[in-house]
Amino acid sequence: MTDGPIISIRGLEVAARSRHGMLRPLRGIDLDLPRAATTGLVGESGCGKSMTARALLNITPSPMRITAGSIVLDDRKTPPVDLAALDPDGAPMRAIRGRRLAMIFQEPMTAFSPVHTIGNQIAEMLLIHEKLDKRAAKERSIEMLELVGMPNPRQHFDAHPFKLSGGMRQRAMIAMALACKPDVLVADEPTTALDVTIQAQILELLQRLQQELGMTVLLITHDLGVVARTTRRVAVMYLGEVVEETTTEALFDAPRHPYTQGLLGSVPRLGSRRGKRERLPAMRGSVPSALAELPGCAFQPRCPKAVAGLCDVVKPQMAEVAPGHRARCLLYPEVLAASVALEAA
Amino acid sequence: MIEAQTAPLLEIRGLSKRFPIHSGLSRRVTGEVRAIDGIDLNITRGETLGLVGESGCGKSTTGRAILRAIEPSAGEILFHDRDGTVDVAKLGRTELKRIRRKMQMVFQDPYASLNPRMNVEEIIAEPLICLDHLTHKQRRDRVVELLELVGLNASYLLRYPHTFSGGQRQRIGIARALALEPDFVVCDEAVSALDVSVQAQVLNLLSDIQERLGTTYLFISHDLGVIEHQCDRVAVMYLGRIVEFAETEALLRTPKMPYVEALLSAVPEPDPHVRRERVAIRGEVADPANRPSGCPFHPRCPYAQEVCKSTVPPLRQVEGVTGPHLAACHFAEALSLRGVA
Ligand SMILES: Nc1ncnc2c1ncn2[C@@H]1O[C@H](COP(=O)(O)OP(=O)(O)OP(=O)(O)O)[C@@H](O)[C@H]1O
Ligand SMILES: Nc1ncnc2c1ncn2[C@@H]1O[C@H](COP(=O)(O)OP(=O)(O)O)[C@@H](O)[C@H]1O
Ligand code: SF4
Ligand code: SF4
Numbered sequence: 001m002t003d004g005p006i007i008s009i010r011g012l013e014v015a016a017r018s019r020h021g022m023l024r025p026l027r028g029i030d031l032d033l034p035r036a037a038t039t040g041l042v043g044e045s046g047c048g049k050s051m052t053a054r055a056l057l058n059i060t061p062s063p064m065r066i067t068a069g070s071i072v073l074d075d076r077k078t079p080p081v082d083l084a085a086l087d088p089d090g091a092p093m094r095a096i097r098g099r100r101l102a103m104i105f106q107e108p109m110t111a112f113s114p115v116h117t118i119g120n121q122i123a124e125m126l127l128i129h130e131k132l133d134k135r136a137a138k139e140r141s142i143e144m145l146e147l148v149g150m151p152n153p154r155q156h157f158d159a160h161p162f163k164l165s166g167g168m169r170q171r172a173m174i175a176m177a178l179a180c181k182p183d184v185l186v187a188d189e190p191t192t193a194l195d196v197t198i199q200a201q202i203l204e205l206l207q208r209l210q211q212e213l214g215m216t217v218l219l220i221t222h223d224l225g226v227v228a229r230t231t232r233r234v235a236v237m238y239l240g241e242v243v244e245e246t247t248t249e250a251l252f253d254a255p256r257h258p259y260t261q262g263l264l265g266s267v268p269r270l271g272s273r274r275g276k277r278e279r280l281p282a283m284r285g286s287v288p289s290a291l292a293e294l295p296g297c298a299f300q301p302r303c304p305k306a307v308a309g310l311c312d313v314v315k316p317q318m319a320e321v322a323p324g325h326r327a328r329c330l331l332y333p334e335v336l337a338a339s340v341a342l343e344a345a
Numbered sequence: 346m347i348e349a350q351t352a353p354l355l356e357i358r359g360l361s362k363r364f365p366i367h368s369g370l371s372r373r374v375t376g377e378v379r380a381i382d383g384i385d386l387n388i389t390r391g392e393t394l395g396l397v398g399e400s401g402c403g404k405s406t407t408g409r410a411i412l413r414a415i416e417p418s419a420g421e422i423l424f425h426d427r428d429g430t431v432d433v434a435k436l437g438r439t440e441l442k443r444i445r446r447k448m449q450m451v452f453q454d455p456y457a458s459l460n461p462r463m464n465v466e467e468i469i470a471e472p473l474i475c476l477d478h479l480t481h482k483q484r485r486d487r488v489v490e491l492l493e494l495v496g497l498n499a500s501y502l503l504r505y506p507h508t509f510s511g512g513q514r515q516r517i518g519i520a521r522a523l524a525l526e527p528d529f530v531v532c533d534e535a536v537s538a539l540d541v542s543v544q545a546q547v548l549n550l551l552s553d554i555q556e557r558l559g560t561t562y563l564f565i566s567h568d569l570g571v572i573e574h575q576c577d578r579v580a581v582m583y584l585g586r587i588v589e590f591a592e593t594e595a596l597l598r599t600p601k602m603p604y605v606e607a608l609l610s611a612v613p614e615p616d617p618h619v620r621r622e623r624v625a626i627r628g629e630v631a632d633p634a635n636r637p638s639g640c641p642f643h644p645r646c647p648y649a650q651e652v653c654k655s656t657v658p659p660l661r662q663v664e665g666v667t668g669p670h671l672a673a674c675h676f677a678e679a680l681s682l683r684g685v686a
C-alpha cells in the first residue's frame with residue numbers, strides 16, 4: 001500500500017490522579033491503522049485495550065484524560081485532524097464521533113437505552129448526523145437491520161433491546177454503529193459474550209461489511225483465534241504500551257517479543273492433540289495494575305528471557321526488528337541501540 | 346484411556362430439573378422450562394469429564410443438581426465411594442451435609458464466589474469447621490498446606506479477597522473446594538474469566554491435584570481448546586439433553602452428531618494459515634422454553650430430514666465405531682461429519 005494510514009496514534013498517554021498515586025493506563029501508544037483493513041489489538045485483561053479504544057473516540061471515562069500524544073485522523077476527504085487536541089464535548093468531536101468513527105462494545109446493552117426501540121435509536125443517529133427526515137431515517141434503519149442479518153427487520157425495528165437474544169442485540173448494535181457509514185469502526189470484544197456458533201456468524205458479518213464498505217476496523221479481543229481469522233495486522237499491548245506490531249502471519253509464525261511468545265504458547269489450541277498429561281507452558285504472574293511504575297522493561301518481572309542488569313535498567317523503545325515488524329525488547333540489537341541512544345540523550 | 350475395571354464414581358440416571366416460568370408482573374406461573382431433561386451419565390473415578398454446549402443448554406444446572414445445590418425434579422445420583430453407595434438425590438439434610446465433604450464446586454466468577462468479609466484463612470478454614478477434632482493449630486496448618494497446594498503461601502492468610510487478582514481468587518476458591526479432599530469436584534467455567542496465562546496456571550494446578558489426590562472432575566467449559574487439553578471424555582449438551590458422549594479424541598476427530606460438527610467448525614483456529622471451513626448453522630441459540638418437536642436440533646440442522654421433525658432420536662451407541670461413542674442422531678452412522686484435523 002502506498003497509501004498512508006487513516007489513523008495515526010503517536011505517544012498517546014491517558015492518566016488520572018488517584019488516592020494511591022498516578023494511574024497510567026496508557027503510557028505512550030504508537031499505532032497506525034491502515035486504511036480499509038482490519039487491525040487487531042490483543043493483550044491480557046487490564047493492559048489498556050479498551051482505554052485505547054475510548055481514547056481514540058475521545059471518550060475516556062472521567063477522571064481519566066488524554067495527557068499527551070496525538071491521534072491524527074486523515075480520511076483524505078477533509079484536512080487531517082488531531083482528535084486528541086479536540087474538546088471531547090465540543091461540536092467538532094461530536095460530529096466526528098458516530099459519523100466518521102463509531103464503536104461497538106462487548107456488552108450491547110451499554111450502547112442502547114432500554115426504554116426505546118432499537119429501530120428508533122438507529123433512526124435517531126440518522127436524524128442527527130445525516131439530516132434525514134423521519135420516514136427516510138426509518139427506511140434506512142430497516143435497511144441497516146437487514147444488512148446485518150437481523151431476521152424480520154421491519155418487525156424488529158419496533159423491538160426493545162432486552163427482548164432480543166445476545167446475537168441479535170449484537171447485530172442491532174453493529175447496525176447502529178454502521179448507520180452513518182463511518183470510516184473507522186472500533187469493535188471492543190464484539191463477540192466475547194457470545195456462543196462460538198453465533199460468534200462465527202458475527203465475525204463473518206463484520207468481515208463482509210468491512211470489505212463491502214471499505215471500512216477501517218480496529219478489533220479488540222483477547223481471543224487469538226479471532227485475531228488469526230479476521231485481521232491483517234496485529235498490535236500486542238502490555239501495561240499501557242504496544243510491545244509488538246506486525247502482520248498477522250508474522251505474529252503467529254515468528255513472534256519476537258517474549259510476552260507475545262508466552263501468550264501464544266499458553267493457549268490450549270483445539271486440534272493440538274496435547275493431552276492433559278502435558279503441562280501447558282504457563283507464563284508466571286499477571287498484568288500489573290495501572291499504578292505500577294517499573295524500572296526498565298515493564299515485562300521484566302515476568303519475562304523468562306530477562307537479562308539482569310539490562311532489562312531492569314534500560315527502558316526498551318519500539319524498533320523495527322524485521323521489515324514491517326516492530327517490537328519493544330532489548331534482546332534485539334535494533335531495539336537496544338535505539339533505547340541506549342535515547343537514554344544517553 | 347478408559348480402563349474396563351475402573352468402576353464409576355457417579356451413576357446419574359434420568360436427572361431432570363424444571364424451573365417455573367413466571368409471567369411479567371403478576372408472578373403467576375405460566376409454564377415451565379425443562380432446563381435439563383433426563384440426563385444419564387457415568388463419571389469414572391479419577392477422570393476429567395468435560396461438559397460443553399451453548400449458553401442456556403443446562404450445563405450449570407446439571408452440575409448444581411448433581412451436588413444438590415439446586416433440587417433436581419427427578420432422577421438418581423448414585424455415588425459409589427469407599428463407604429458404599431448412596432443416592433444423593435434421596436439424602437436428607439444431615440446426610441447431605443456429610444456427603445458434601447466429598448463433593449465440591451468451583452465457580453466461574455472468582456469475584457462473586459468468595460465472601461468479601463472473610464479473610465483467606467477464614468474462607469479456606471470454613472469447610473474444615475465440621476471436623477471438630479482439629480485443634481486451632483492443626484486447622485491453620487491445614488489451611489497453609491492447602492494454600493501451598495494451589496501455589497500461594499502463608500503470607501496471604503490474613504488478606505481479604507478484594508486485594509487479590511482474578512487468578513489468585515480462583516486459586517483460593519480451589520483451595521477451599523479441596524479443603525476436605527473431596528472425591529468429586531464440579532468446575533463450572535472455572536477458568537473462563539481468566540487470562541490465558543493465568544488460565545494455564547490454573548489448568549496445570551487442577552491436573553497436579555488430580556495426579557496427587559485422584560480427584561474426579563466434572564469440567565464445564567465453553568472453550569473447546571481447554572476441553573481438549575483437560576478432559577478424558579466429553580459430553581455435549583443441547584437443550585437440556587446429552588447429544589453426544591465419547592472419549593475426547595473420538596468426539597473431536599470423528600463427531601457423530603451434526604450440532605457437534607457445527608460447534609467444532611465454528612472455533613476460530615489461532616493460526617492465520619489454517620481456515621477451518623465452517624459448517625453454517627442457521628438461527629440463534631436454542632431456547633429451552635420453546636423446545637422443537639422431534640430432534641431438538643432440527644430447525645438448525647443442515648442434514649435434517651422429515652423424520653427429524655417428528656421423532657426424537659435417542660442417545661445410543663453409534664454402530665461400526667471402535668469403543669464407546671454415544672450420539673443422538675437418526676443418521677449418526679450414515680453421515681460422515683467433519684471433526685478437527
Ligand atoms: N475509570 C478507571 N479508573 C481507574 N482505573 C481504570 C479505569 N478504567 C480502566 N482503568 C485501569 O486501566 C487499565 C487498562 O484498562 P482497560 O479497561 O483498558 O483494560 P483492557 O485491556 O480493556 O482489559 P479487558 O481485557 O479486561 O477488557 C487497567 O489497569 C484498569 O484497571
Ligand atoms: N434459577 C433458575 N430459575 C429459572 N430458570 C433457570 C434457573 N437456572 C437456570 N435456568 C434456566 O435453565 C436453562 C439452563 O440453564 P443453565 O444450566 O444455567 O445453562 P448453562 O450453564 O448451560 O448456560 C436456561 O434456560 C436457564 O435460563
Ligand atoms: S527487554 Fe528484557 S525483560 Fe523485556 S521482554 Fe525483552 S528480554 Fe524480556
Ligand atoms: S436427528 Fe436429524 S435433525 Fe437431528 S441432528 Fe440428526 S440429522 Fe440433524
Ligand SMILES: [Mg+2]
Pocket residue numbers: 049050051188
Ligand atoms: Mg476491555
Ligand SMILES: [Mg+2]
Pocket residue numbers: 404405406
Ligand atoms: Mg452456566
